[in-house]
Amino acid sequence: MERIHDYEPAPALLQGRVILVTGAGRGIGRTAALTFATHGATTVLLGRKVPALESLYDDILAAGGPQPAIYPLDLLGANPSDYADMAGRLGGALGHLDGLLLNAGQLGTLGPLEHSDPEEFVRVLHVNLTANYLLCRACLPLMRQSADASIVLISSDVGRKGAAYWGAYSISKHGIEGLTQVLAGELEQTQVRVNALNPGAVRTAMRANAYPAEDRRGLPEPQALMVPYLYLLGPDSKGVTGNSFDAQPQTPKS
Numbered sequence: 729m730e731r732i733h734d735y736e737p738a739p740a741l742l743q744g745r746v747i748l749v750t751g752a753g754r755g756i757g758r759t760a761a762l763t764f765a766t767h768g769a770t771t772v773l774l775g776r777k778v779p780a781l782e783s784l785y786d787d788i789l790a791a792g793g794p795q796p797a798i799y800p801l802d803l804l805g806a807n808p809s810d811y812a813d814m815a816g817r818l819g820g821a822l823g824h825l826d827g828l829l830l831n832a833g834q835l836g837t838l839g840p841l842e843h844s845d846p847e848e849f850v851r852v853l854h855v856n857l858t859a860n861y862l863l864c865r866a867c868l869p870l871m872r873q874s875a876d877a878s879i880v881l882i883s884s885d886v887g888r889k890g891a892a893y894w895g896a897y898s899i900s901k902h903g904i905e906g907l908t909q910v911l912a913g914e915l916e917q918t919q920v921r922v923n924a925l926n927p928g929a930v931r932t933a934m935r936a937n938a939y940p941a942e943d944r945r946g947l948p949e950p951q952a953l954m955v956p957y958l959y960l961l962g963p964d965s966k967g968v969t970g971n972s973f974d975a976q977p978q979t980p981k982s
């Protein structure tokens with residue numbers, strides 16, 4: 729389990745693998761998709777803003793990565809048939825799916841539950857949790873065809889211990905930890921592994937929204953976290969399942 733931090737990824741670690749990244753347009757998801765592609769993966773870039781995905785597409789090609797696929801989708805509005813359609817298209821176009829990085833997320837408005845907006849609560853739960861369940865459900869038949877498939881669900885410190893005023897976000901990340909354990913148990917006898925990963929405090933827009941007064945200069949950029957992401961999405965973590973990892977060895981509260 730400790731290997732995740734001192735791991736040294738081979739340059740062509742992900743060659744031949746197809747990896748779908750949600751929330752690929754910016755933040756940690758963008759860096760992860762670019763990193764996977766520069767290690768040889770064919771990436772599927774899922775997000776709701778096409779220009780951001782197109783810009784990433786260009787950056788991947790400029791970096792010498794395999795041609796990615798852009799999959800525009802708003803996780804808030806997508807329904808089970810949209811995900812079934814997506815899995816069918818991916819299978820048809822790419823033949824297999826070896827990795828899912830379920831990274832997209834929304835913070836919502838921080839504050840006491842008593843004063844929260846019920847509609848926003850449902851939206852955050854849907855994007856952060858239900859959409860990931862629907863996506864896994866639709867993609868599993870395709871992933872079972874891979875000789876070695878990995879699902880990574882993105883958690884948070886506040887997904888392990890409920891945090892006052894973090895409302896739907898904290899609750900949704902507890903759901904992510906639960907979804908990871910349930911899926912990992914159900915898939916124990918298969919070649920599909922499932923793990924949760926907590927990025928810790930990272931210099932992104934979400935972090936700035938959560939801590940507007942924080943001095944951001946001390947925070948790591950997404951690029952600094954990529955070793956654990958590569959380990960979990962690549963073949964060297966085969967057999968590792970049902971865990972909740974920290975991307976940073978010691979994470980400040982996030």
Ligand SMILES: NC(=O)c1ccc[n+]([C@@H]2O[C@H](COP(=O)([O-])OP(=O)(O)OC[C@H]3O[C@@H](n4cnc5c(N)ncnc54)[C@H](OP(=O)(O)O)[C@@H]3O)[C@@H](O)[C@H]2O)c1
Nearest residue numbers: 751754755756802803804831832833929930932933934935
């Ligand atoms: N940054 C941290 O310190 C930190 C700490 C712990 C956990 N995390 C987790 O790490 C993950 C990435 O966070 P981040 O910091 O990179 O956040 P971010 O910069 O806010 O990026 C969030 C990503 O999710 C996408 N997204 C949001 N709602 C979506 C929807 N309805 N449909 C499709 N995509 C949607 C966003 O796309 P748009 O551009 O379309 O909005 C964006 O690409 C999240 O799961 C977050 O909870 C982050």
